[in-house]
Amino acid sequence: MSATVHRVLLGFLALVAVVTGAWAYFAPQHWYGTFPGLGLSWLPQLGPYNQHFVGDVGAFFLGLAVLSVATFVHVSNTTLVRVSAGAWSMFNLLHLILHLQMLHHYSPRDQVLNVVTLSALLIASLALFVPVRSAHRA
Known part of the structure; x- marks a missing residue:
């Protein structure tokens, strides 16, 4: 893999x-x-709106954004x-597992979109563990 x-x-x-x-942070009700x-x-299928929870989600994602930009x-x-690969992979794996347990709340189309989207994020984060190839071969 390359840089x-x-x-x-x-x-x-x-x-x-x-x-x-x-x-989520700046327009919480709209996001929800x-x-x-x-x-x-x-989101509404998963329970009632909770401004504190939505704000926490927004803050968490913005924190991951800072880590990602610094790593970039x-x-x-x-x-x-x-570290970025580990943080993103842990979140994406647990997030995917949680959503797999809640697929019954969604239509078949949204079930597929949930799994595809969250799996793609997990794959992207796991791919960061693949080391960069050295420009010089030993």
């Missing part, structure tokens, strides 16, 4: 984190009622890349 691929993955994860985090957007709504800038720091 460019790591940057693409980190950019993707940072974008997801900034959009989700800013939306319309996430993930595009005419879909995945310092992508040659393998420890930082691994």
